[in-house]
Amino acid sequence: MAEAIGKLVVFGVGLIGGSFALGLKAAGAVRHVVGFDRAPDAAARALELGIIDSIGADPAALAGADLVLLAVPVAQTAPILRQLLPHLEAHTIITDAGSTKTDVVAAARSVLGARSGQFVPGHPIAGREINGPEAALAGLYRGKKFVVTPQPENSADAIARVSAAWAACGALIHSLTPEDHDRVFAAVSHLPHLLAYALVDDIANKPHAALLFQYAASGFRDFTRIAGASPEMWRDISLANRSALLGELDAYMAQLHKLRAMLDGADGPAMLALFANGQQARQRWIDTIEAAEAPRPQDTAAE
Amino acid sequence: MAEAIGKLVVFGVGLIGGSFALGLKAAGAVRHVVGFDRAPDAAARALELGIIDSIGADPAALAGADLVLLAVPVAQTAPILRQLLPHLEAHTIITDAGSTKTDVVAAARSVLGARSGQFVPGHPIAGREINGPEAALAGLYRGKKFVVTPQPENSADAIARVSAAWAACGALIHSLTPEDHDRVFAAVSHLPHLLAYALVDDIANKPHAALLFQYAASGFRDFTRIAGASPEMWRDISLANRSALLGELDAYMAQLHKLRAMLDGADGPAMLALFANGQQARQRWIDTIEAAEAPRPQDTAAE
Numbered sequence: 005m006a007e008a009i010g011k012l013v014v015f016g017v018g019l020i021g022g023s024f025a026l027g028l029k030a031a032g033a034v035r036h037v038v039g040f041d042r043a044p045d046a047a048a049r050a051l052e053l054g055i056i057d058s059i060g061a062d063p064a065a066l067a068g069a070d071l072v073l074l075a076v077p078v079a080q081t082a083p084i085l086r087q088l089l090p091h092l093e094a095h096t097i098i099t100d101a102g103s104t105k106t107d108v109v110a111a112a113r114s115v116l117g118a119r120s121g122q123f124v125p126g127h128p129i130a131g132r133e134i135n136g137p138e139a140a141l142a143g144l145y146r147g148k149k150f151v152v153t154p155q156p157e158n159s160a161d162a163i164a165r166v167s168a169a170w171a172a173c174g175a176l177i178h179s180l181t182p183e184d185h186d187r188v189f190a191a192v193s194h195l196p197h198l199l200a201y202a203l204v205d206d207i208a209n210k211p212h213a214a215l216l217f218q219y220a221a222s223g224f225r226d227f228t229r230i231a232g233a234s235p236e237m238w239r240d241i242s243l244a245n246r247s248a249l250l251g252e253l254d255a256y257m258a259q260l261h262k263l264r265a266m267l268d269g270a271d272g273p274a275m276l277a278l279f280a281n282g283q284q285a286r287q288r289w290i291d292t293i294e295a296a297e298a299p300r301p302q303d304t305a306a307e
Numbered sequence: 308m309a310e311a312i313g314k315l316v317v318f319g320v321g322l323i324g325g326s327f328a329l330g331l332k333a334a335g336a337v338r339h340v341v342g343f344d345r346a347p348d349a350a351a352r353a354l355e356l357g358i359i360d361s362i363g364a365d366p367a368a369l370a371g372a373d374l375v376l377l378a379v380p381v382a383q384t385a386p387i388l389r390q391l392l393p394h395l396e397a398h399t400i401i402t403d404a405g406s407t408k409t410d411v412v413a414a415a416r417s418v419l420g421a422r423s424g425q426f427v428p429g430h431p432i433a434g435r436e437i438n439g440p441e442a443a444l445a446g447l448y449r450g451k452k453f454v455v456t457p458q459p460e461n462s463a464d465a466i467a468r469v470s471a472a473w474a475a476c477g478a479l480i481h482s483l484t485p486e487d488h489d490r491v492f493a494a495v496s497h498l499p500h501l502l503a504y505a506l507v508d509d510i511a512n513k514p515h516a517a518l519l520f521q522y523a524a525s526g527f528r529d530f531t532r533i534a535g536a537s538p539e540m541w542r543d544i545s546l547a548n549r550s551a552l553l554g555e556l557d558a559y560m561a562q563l564h565k566l567r568a569m570l571d572g573a574d575g576p577a578m579l580a581l582f583a584n585g586q587q588a589r590q591r592w593i594d595t596i597e598a599a600e601a602p603r604p605q606d607t608a609a610e
Contacts, residue, residue: 129524149522184518191510192523196530198566199502201585206562207494208588215487217592219452220495221432223533227499230526231589235582239575246570253567257560259509263501264556267549272542279538282504285511286534289520 009034009169013065013072015084017041017050019132020101021075022140025055027173030142038065042076050137066091071099071169078102079240082111085123089115098123099166103189103237104244105153105182113155121157124166125182126150127189128175133232146174153182190248195256197238198249200231312337312472316368316375318387320344320353322435323404324378325443328358330476333445341368345379353440369394374402374472381405382543385414388426392419401426402469406492406540407547408456408485416458424460427469428485429453430492431478436535449477456485493551498559500541501552503534 009028014021017039028034039056041047047059058065066072066088074084081100088098102108105125112123130148132139150170154163167177180188207216242249266274312331317324320342331337342359344350350362361368369375369391377387384403391401405411408428415426433451435442453473457466470480483491510519545552569577 129522131525149524151522178522188519188522191513191519192527196506196527198570199506199563200530201582202562202566203499203502203559204585204589205581206559208584210494210558213588216491216494217588217596219432219454219481219491220592220596221452222434224495224499225593226529226532227503228585228589229529231582231585232593233586235579235586238582239579242570242578243573243575246573250567250570253563253570255513256506256509257563257567259505260502260556260560260563263505264553264560267501267545267553267556270546270549272546275545276538276542278508279504279534279541281511282507282531282534283536283538285516285520286507286531289523290528290535293520293523 008032009070011036011038011069011071013038013040013060013069014056014075015040015073016075017046017056017140018075018136019134019139019144020128021073022050022053022055022137023130023142023144024073024075024101024128024169024173025050026140026142027145028169029054031172031174033169033172038069040065046137050140053137053140055137055140063087063091066096067093069093069096071097071165074098074100074102076100076102077237077240078104078108078111078244081108082115085112085115089119092116092119092122094122096122097162097165099126099169101126101128102244103127103193103241105185107244109153109155109182120155121159122162124152124154124158124162126152126166126170127185128170130175133229135234143174145170148175149178150175151178151180151185153180153185155182186245187248187251190245190252194241194245194249195252197230197233198242198253199256200228201235201238204228204231311335312373314339314341314372314374316341316343316363316372317359317378318343318376319378320349320359320443321378321439322437322442322447323431324376325353325356325358325440326433326445326447327376327378327404327431327472327476328353329443329445330448331472332357334475334477336472336475341372343368349440353443356440356443358440358443366390366394369399370396372396372399374400374468377401377403377405379403379405380540380543381407381411381547384411385418388415388418392422395419395422395425397425399425400465400468402429402472404429404431405547406430406496406544408488410547412456412458412485423458424462424465427455427457427461427465429455429469429473430488431473433478436532438537446477448473451478452481453478454481454483454488456483456488458485489548490551490554493548493555497544497548497552498555500533500536501545501556502559503531504538504541507531507534 012034014025025037037056038058038060039047039050040060050056108125113120128150130144315337328340340359341361341363342350342353343363353359411428416423431453433447
């Protein structure tokens with residue numbers, strides 16, 4: 005195992021940041037965790053739960069830190085880095101857990117300037133439907149992917165230190181460029197969130213919404229589960245990844261126009277081919293990709 | 308409890324028809340069940356499993372039947388009714404379990420003519436991700452909705468007999484006109500199925516599909532779960548409910564155009580309002596409608 009982290013500082017001690025701290029502690033891979041949170045209650049609760057060892061009072065708490073994790077909405081990356089910069093020592097590596105990466109890289113470069121090599125961006129692909137310190141689990145990342153999206157100015161050592169920390173939590177380490185990351189997640193995560201929010205909002209605004217919801221069943225529940233996620237978080241992700249997301253949305257709308265023409269023309273064979281291709285592709289994905297991951301906690305249903 | 312059914316004939320002895328037979332048997336609400344299935348293996352298996360008491364050899368098996376359930380793809384309604392008509396006794400009531408109702412009513416009227424009052428259309432809102440006699444459960448319908456969609460020519464007695472049978476299986480009885488049924492399910496079930504198939508097909512056809520599927524996670528899995536359903540069944544449902552489904556698809560595409568404009572204009576407040584409205588409407592649905600139903604079997608995920 006890699007050398008243990010002497011001092012970890014976590015900004016945001018809820019589900020994502022708290023699980024990172026707990027995972028490292030369970031692996032014996034960290035000695036001291038300092039936690040910051042916008043919500044004083046959350047920091048106090050994280051301390052009670054043993055997620056963190058002390059609450060950070062001000063950015064001077066960064067002194068001597070080996071690793072800093074930003075587990076905060078991506079729009080807060082720049083303001084936090086601005087506070088940290090005066091206290092950033094040369095050996096300290098900062099990483100993050102944001103769902104978008106090109107905007108986070110731009111923020112880090114803008115704020116950190118010549119020291120942006122100390123910022124190694126990343127994205128753990130795991131979550132639960134609940135949030136806050138109580139939701140944190142030492143095993144949240146076990147068998148899940150962590151995508152590191154290095155910048156050219158990151159040293160191999162800095163990338164390795166961040167990857168080793170997530171690996172100690174049980175994560176499978178993948179690497180993508182920030183641009184590829186954002187294109188990939190626009191398609192398989194951000195677009196589905198938009199589609200689910202759009203469907204529920206559409207139904208809720210119909211005059212007979214109450215009748216419709218009365219008969220919505222388990223298929224509707226699963227399809228719209230991701231519309232249970234935080235609207236603020238998804239507004240920020242949508243704005244941060246606007247360009248890639250617009251591209252995916254346009255491609256999907258073109259697909260719906262095609263499907264509409266099939267339906268309007270009562271073209272059964274074409275619909276059957278489209279449905280079957282979708283069903284089979286999904287089944288191949290389940291059989292190969294999904295099967296390669298560890299069994300998820302029962303309520304893991306958001307990323 | 309209502310008087311037990313002396314003789315029940317089930318066409319299609321898989322998940323839906325088999326669970327109906329098992330539910331009635333568990334309630335002591337049926338004396339003898341005759342099963343028909345396109346697949347001889349399925350009929351034999353249903354007999355072995357005690358779902359049915361005998362395998363129907365030909366439509367003459369209808370003699371003395373109190374109730375007939377058609378648990379077959381909706382496009383088979385007319386051909387089966389045509390076979391049954393010469394053997395249909397005056398006291399026998401036929402019902403069905405199809406996911407669309409106006410087309411089934413039209414088929415019944417066309418085939419049964421003056422005797423169409425003996426056909427009481429219905430739709431149980433329950434399912435599992437697996438099919439066939441092995442998937443059948445006595446408790447599948449417990450706490451789930453059964454929607455009866457009576458025709459004007461149905462007698463109150465005929466409607467009551469069908470409703471009582473589903474109630475004996477534990478279902479909650481609801482009533483809609485066939486037209487309202489099809490409009491409601493176009494919105495909350497049929498459209499989401501189309502959207503899920505369309506997304507997976509769209510991703511599967513991209514040149515970098517393998518990369519995309521590599522990073523699809525639990526949110527994608529739940530969103531696309533209904534794209535695991537039978538393509539043939541959903542082609543038939545789409546065609547049978549084409550008009551209502553086109554209306555819902557057009558409304559949804561208009562919604563996506565609206566959302567696209569928000570995203571293109573980086574209109575954070577408008578996106579936040581749409582996402583929050585969707586999230587809150589879904590939460591109200593979960594808190595009220597979903598909470599009113601019995602806990603589902605763990606793998607109940609399709610309707």
